[in-house]
Amino acid sequence: MTTTEKKLTGASLLFNVLEQHGVEHVFGYPGGAIMPIYDALYDSGVEHFLCRHEQGAAFSAVGYARASGKVGVCLATSGPGATNLITGLADALADSIPVVAITGQVATAAMGSDAFQEIDIFGLSLACTKHSFQVTNIDDLADVLHQAFAIALEGRQGPVLVDIPKDIQIAAVNGSVDDLVNLQNKVKLPPANVGNALALLNQAKKPILYVGGGVGMANAIDELRDFAKITGLPCVSTLKGLGAIDPEDKYYMGMLGMHGTKASNLAVQECDLLIAVGARFDDRVTGKLNEFAPNAKVIHFDIDTAEINKRRVADASILGDLKVNLPALAIPLSIEPWKAFCLQMNADYAWDYNHPGETIFAPAVLKEISDKMPKNSCVTTDVGQHQMWAAQHMVFDDPSNFLTSAGMGTMGFGIPAAVGAQVSRPTNCIIAISGDGSFMMNVQELSTIKRFQLPVKIVLIDNAKLGMVRQWQDLFFNGRLSETDLADNPDFIMLANAFDIKAQMITKKSEVSAAIEEMLEHDGPYLLQVKIDAQDNVWPLVPPNTANDKMMEST
Amino acid sequence: MNNYQLMISVDDKQVVLERILQVTRYRGFLINGMNAKVNTGTKIGTIELMVSSERPIELLVDQINKLIDIKEVKVDHTAMQ
Ligand SMILES: Cc1ncc(C[n+]2csc(CCOP(=O)(O)OP(=O)(O)O)c2C)c(N)n1
Numbered sequence: 001m002t003t004t005e006k007k008l009t010g011a012s013l014l015f016n017v018l019e020q021h022g023v024e025h026v027f028g029y030p031g032g033a034i035m036p037i038y039d040a041l042y043d044s045g046v047e048h049f050l051c052r053h054e055q056g057a058a059f060s061a062v063g064y065a066r067a068s069g070k071v072g073v074c075l076a077t078s079g080p081g082a083t084n085l086i087t088g089l090a091d092a093l094a095d096s097i098p099v100v101a102i103t104g105q106v107a108t109a110a111m112g113s114d115a116f117q118e119i120d121i122f123g124l125s126l127a128c129t130k131h132s133f134q135v136t137n138i139d140d141l142a143d144v145l146h147q148a149f150a151i152a153l154e155g156r157q158g159p160v161l162v163d164i165p166k167d168i169q170i171a172a173v174n175g176s177v178d179d180l181v182n183l184q185n186k187v188k189l190p191p192a193n194v195g196n197a198l199a200l201l202n203q204a205k206k207p208i209l210y211v212g213g214g215v216g217m218a219n220a221i222d223e224l225r226d227f228a229k230i231t232g233l234p235c236v237s238t239l240k241g242l243g244a245i246d247p248e249d250k251y252y253m254g255m256l257g258m259h260g261t262k263a264s265n266l267a268v269q270e271c272d273l274l275i276a277v278g279a280r281f282d283d284r285v286t287g288k289l290n291e292f293a294p295n296a297k298v299i300h301f302d303i304d305t306a307e308i309n310k311r312r313v314a315d316a317s318i319l320g321d322l323k324v325n326l327p328a329l330a331i332p333l334s335i336e337p338w339k340a341f342c343l344q345m346n347a348d349y350a351w352d353y354n355h356p357g358e359t360i361f362a363p364a365v366l367k368e369i370s371d372k373m374p375k376n377s378c379v380t381t382d383v384g385q386h387q388m389w390a391a392q393h394m395v396f397d398d399p400s401n402f403l404t405s406a407g408m409g410t411m412g413f414g415i416p417a418a419v420g421a422q423v424s425r426p427t428n429c430i431i432a433i434s435g436d437g438s439f440m441m442n443v444q445e446l447s448t449i450k451r452f453q454l455p456v457k458i459v460l461i462d463n464a465k466l467g468m469v470r471q472w473q474d475l476f477f478n479g480r481l482s483e484t485d486l487a488d489n490p491d492f493i494m495l496a497n498a499f500d501i502k503a504q505m506i507t508k509k510s511e512v513s514a515a516i517e518e519m520l521e522h523d524g525p526y527l528l529q530v531k532i533d534a535q536d537n538v539w540p541l542v543p544p545n546t547a548n549d550k551m552m553e554s555t
Numbered sequence: 556m557n558n559y560q561l562m563i564s565v566d567d568k569q570v571v572l573e574r575i576l577q578v579t580r581y582r583g584f585l586i587n588g589m590n591a592k593v594n595t596g597t598k599i600g601t602i603e604l605m606v607s608s609e610r611p612i613e614l615l616v617d618q619i620n621k622l623i624d625i626k627e628v629k630v631d632h633t634a635m636q
């Protein structure tokens with residue numbers, strides 16, 4: 001079977017394969033060792049978004065993948081181009097995001113000679129990708145590229161890197177390009193035995209559902225919501241799981257863990273059965289591990305065998321596709337007293353938005369944005385206090401509408417991720433919640449926003465501090481504020497204007513509502529700088545290596 | 556410290572040995588010895604790995620199994636002291 005008889009080069013073959021996999025958009029940055037690929041791009045149907053740093057390209061690919069459910073693709077040249085991708089790949093690995101990264105490499109004859117812009121990116125990739133390839137024979141190229149897409153998507157998703165030496169890019173392809181044979185998921189797990197889990201579920205008096213990012217990755221949101229509805233289980237979410245649980249579910253108790261709600265952390269500590277679904281008992285979730293949910297048996301649903309018993313032993317494990325396995329356990333439960341107790345906690349510990357004085361209260365701003373943003377808006381965040389406030393106070397109805405660097409906690413994620421999200425969902429409102437520290441980490445991507453006229457809305461929560469680190473210094477390092485003051489930040493309004501981005505700064509509560517409305521109604525990109533008090537802290541906070549019921553609260 | 560011996564069967568693909576060594580180190584296992592050979596006919600490699608760690612061996616077996624080019628990982632219980 002042939003799709004074309006014409007002699008191809010490796011570089012043009014790359015674009016043929018990308019198109020076979022339905023890739024319409026790629027993010028990248030050119031350079032010497034990838035020039036043949038950029039030359040072939042010129043003739044291809046794939047649309048390329050020039051970012052202003054390869055880290056921006058990698059995060060845009062991540063944002064694209066997370067907002068759309070498709071594979072994100074990024075391109076970079078050899079040496080520094082390739083190393084600049086690494087943080088984005090590490091982020092994608094930690095959050096299980098399907099990304100294919102293509103790097104140019106020096107010609108095979110020059111490899112291993114410390115050639116100009118040569119780095120062993122293949123070696124570097126071992127710790128920050130799900131899998132990687134280096135193509136040293138043109139006859140392998142098509143197959144490797146197909147495998148890269150298959151591996152990125154199968155089982156637990158993740159980033160795959162393909163390093164292509166320059167001579168392979170210009171080599172003539174022998175034979176012709178095969179039609180795409182339907183790729184099958186190679187990860188084969190035995191059918192799950194749910195008997196034991198059903199027994200545990202039936203015996204439990206105080207069970208709770210602990211929902212992670214795996215639910216969204218498995219596309220099992222409907223199955224999860226049905227499961228929650230049929231069982232009536234009280235439920236909590238991880239940071240990456242936010243949006244999976246029906247936000248209208250009255251037994252939903254919010255996020256758990258270090259900055260989780262008081263209700264969810266107390267409920268989890270109290271429960272006698274923890275049903276973990278696509279979650280991995282991350283240290284930011286568990287607090288002190290051996291005091292986490294101390295009286296609970298555990299049922300663990302996952303696609304990744306290696307997550308079972310990794311940090312917490314499971315009394316029953318259900319491996320495989322959540323779409324198939326969740327319905328098998330969906331039975332009505334009689335746990336009325338426990339449900340009433342959880343509802344009461346939700347009421348007792350609801351967020352309090354009363355805040356004295358004229359200074360702006362970030363949680364209230366984020367809640368108001370959340371209430372006013374159009375349906376199907378997609379929010380990205382950077383990392384720090386603003387990220388935790390967004391997670392706590394904004395409401396999402398799908399995990400693909402809340403993109404945050406959860407596992408890696410990478411500052412600089414928010415702006416390029418919003419670029420990728422906007423490219424994948426041009427008609428949706430994309431809002432990046434950033435901090436004054438994080439914003440500066442990929443500020444060059446404002447240029448990408450300008451170049452493609454992307455109507456991204458940026459909310460810059462400005463405390464003139466590396467606020468989260470400052471909070472820890474105040475609480476756990478005797479107030480010794482070391483290198484966390486950003487009083488000399490640039491003029492963010494002038495900065496935005498330099499990229500043709502409309503911008504406004506607000507400093508008082510009375511300005512908040514009008515400013516949010518102006519931002520949301522504005523057609524193009526917009527930056528709203530929100531000045532807040534530098535002393536504001538994120539509450540509750542479970543101190544490091546402490547049980548989750550011993551949280552510190554606002555005084 | 557517990558000593559373990561692993562028998563790993565792999566497709567003879569690029570850097571598969573490096574991947575196994577990297578995962579072994581990262582997951583907290585010391586390598587005490589190693590034997591590796593490839594059957595050039597079948598293109599299947601066999602790696603014998605002697606490791607030690609405070610951690611249970613299942614953690615490492617699961618992580619090695621996740622590597623794409625791995626065919627099988629067996630813990631040789633007879634070799635363990
Ligand atoms: C790339 C990177 N470097 C350092 C850190 C450590 N870190 C976590 S939060 C934070 C402060 C972030 O400041 P800002 O973006 O202003 O957010 P704020 O906490 O003030 O809301 C830092 C430095 C990180 N998460 N990522």
Ligand SMILES: [Mg+2]
Pocket residue numbers: 384435436437461462463464465466467
């Ligand atoms: Mg800040």
